[in-house]
Amino acid sequence: MIKNYFKIAIRNLSKNKLHTGINLIGLSLGLGVSILIFFFVQFEMNFDTFHSNSENTFRLKRFEMFEGELRSSFSTPIVSAPALQEEFPQIQNVTRMISGVAQAFLDETNTQSQEFLMVSPEFLKIFDFNLLQGDPSNVLGDKYGIVITEETAGRYFGEANPIGKSIRIRLGESYEEYQVAGILEDIPENSSIKFDMLLNDENLDFMVEERSRNSWYNVFGETYVTLSSAKQEQDVEAGMEAMMKKVLGEDYEEGEYFFTLEPISEMHFSDDPNGGMVETTRPKLLWILSTIAVLILLIASINFTTMAVGRAMTRAKEVGVRKTMGADFGQLVIQFLTEAFLTTMAALIIGVILAEVLLPTFNELFEKNLVLVYGLNQILILVGLVVSITLLAGAYPAFFLSGLKPIKVLKGTLSLHFGKQGLRKGLVAIQFFISFLLIASTLIMVHQMNTIRNFDLGFDQNMVVLVDVPEIPSPSFIKTINESFKQAELYRQSLNARSEIQTAGITIATYGDDAFWEAGFPLEEGKQFQFRVNFVGGDYIKTLGLELVDGRDFNPDLGADSSAFVINEKFAEALGWDDPTAEMLPSTRFDSHEIVGVVKDFNHASLYQDIEPVLFAKSPDAVFSGINSLSINSATNPKVIVKGTGTDFESFRALLESEWEKVFPSEAFSFSFLDETVEAQYRADERLGKMVFFAAGIAILIAAMGLFALAALSISGRTKEIGIRKVLGASIWSISWMFNKEFLIITLAGILIALPLSLYVMQSWIEQFAVKAWPSWVNFTLLAIGGIGFTLLIVSAQAYFAAQMNPVKTLKDE
Structure with missing residues (x-):
């Protein structure tokens, strides 16, 4: 039985090659882009989840009152770590985390800048970075012991075993020898905390005066704690005021200076430009990208639905015959859904290939090292996409066609005009709305970024070079x-x-x-x-x-x-x-x-x-x-x-x-360009703008194919009417206008809804800038004219070829 469903589905799909091809191309493009986006979002959502204590681990957040404004930062006093451990029995482990750059020996004559994290010995008890060599209980216990990653070990020692070997590092006024006590597996890509080298925080005495190390008003680096249970977070925060009264004495003023705890599961997602020392992603970016993926898939699915409904009369006769032969409603539904499923599966295979091809460009655009690994989570995403698209694109045609009455169909008395046309026009209007929403959003983003790029900053940045001095x-x-x-x-x-x-x-x-x-x-x-x-x-x-x-x-x-x-x-x-x-x-x-x-x-x-x-x-x-x-x-x-x-x-x-x-x-020579430093500040929004522009292009391409197919279906169903009109003296222009006006109304409806909505949607994005500029009404007018011209071109071309047909051929009896 199932075999027959697939046979008939393949036969029907191969019989209508144009419609199948348009559906396949649209869904493949949509799936290719969406797979990249959904895999990327899933990758971002899994940041820092590999730490076994992630639910119980928190980062300290400092709040301080300035001029009536409560300001926050993740920079904390050095003295806060021992004070917290002494004050709160709920805290199992605590570590400082202070980043720095020092000069380190590569050989007897050359040094290089070496980035490092200075941490407490409990660091590797709190975070599950994989220790390949070394004693996990005491690998950071010695002031002059260091832990390095595999990549760093290869850079310093090549293939030799680095354990016990020394690297000379200058943290203070002279170089000191630090012995390699442990080797870590290279830091996972989904870690917000990145480093090459770990040093014991006892080395702070080389870098910070004792007065500053013991001051609550000098902040250096960050502080992390692990609680016995995540439920104790509120208890610790409730006790912060008592601790601050104790350590500040007469300087303490209620609500002026205090700390809270932020779960490390949240530290990767931040809109705050002062996100601290960790790698962050704006949650809004993930929402925008996910919305783009859904919109593109929606446009591709609409193509499937509109063409299926457009062919309703042809398929209606098939339904009538099959029902007369004994097929029931459920069998017909399964048959039509099988066609949708096969199309979606074929599109998924092409989409996965397309995603792999686009992956290097995507990684370059977002400065990521995303790898398309097909584990359980990724397989579930793909299965979810197939099921969702099959139901979204195929459900209405399946249930609509399967519910037709065979007597009316076979007698020729069935009228599908109102429902069919109303649904098709509504779906096409949604396509145009989505496409123009993305295009208008792209216009706003491009205009704003051009304003930023050309803005006079008040200083000269051209051909200015910055050379780092040790x-x-x-x-x-x-x-x-x-x-x-x-x-x-x-x-x-x-x-x-x-x-x-x-x-x-x-x-x-x-x-x-x-x-x-x-x-x-x-x-x-x-x-x-x-x-x-x-x-x-x-x-x-x-x-x-x-x-x-x-x-x-x-x-x-x-x-x-x-x-x-x-x-x-x-x-x-x-x-x-x-x-x-x-x-x-x-x-x-x-x-x-x-x-x-x-x-x-x-x-x-x-x-x-x-x-x-x-x-x-x-x-x-x-x-x-x-x-x-x-x-x-x-x-x-x-x-x-x-x-x-x-x-x-x-x-x-x-x-x-x-x-x-x-x-x-x-010393190693290192330089940068000032103008590149300036441009780097806007890189995230530049990337987002490029992504929206790319999505708008995909949406327009899919919508164009849908409009082409829908116009072809509409015109092919009215060839006799065109023939009669020609015999009665109608011109090619009037016949073309007859079809164009229907689609122009749809286009205008999509544009008129999309343009004002794009202004509303982009309001929150553009408000983040201190310098902002909206495109003029001329830009939006030209965009609307372009959309109208786009519709006229596609529909007029097909109407012209239909009007050129000999009316004798179109009016003769079947």
């Missing part, structure tokens, strides 16, 4: 900055001596939402004044082309203007200054200083953020003497910022590298 570590943060700047100044001066160099400066911060450090000092009225700070040297302001609106630039000589500040207009405005160069910062905490210049407001952060008060200083002593809060979320090593005189980058790079080898003969 940091000279020290427990004293001020000493680290000063000594590192002296080293950077040697390189800057060597570049300045070359005629090919226009200007060169030194900076700590580059560009981005957290690149400039955040600092604050108390005002007389008790409020906290928050601002962004950057330490600079040389001709920084000149190199970036920042515009001075008052006063002067820093003296570029090393040591000069050590007590001077340059601020931006926003800084002066926030403090209500009319003549900033005659003012002093309103806090008695600051040492003697002067404000020597004011630069025009510029965008130091991405255009997601408003312009903030900014202060530039050459000496950290002048700033650190007055502030009472400091938050650092970016690299702390200096960069020499260079602008050349020519356009030949290869020779420019060779010059930078040759001068580097003179000053730093054993």
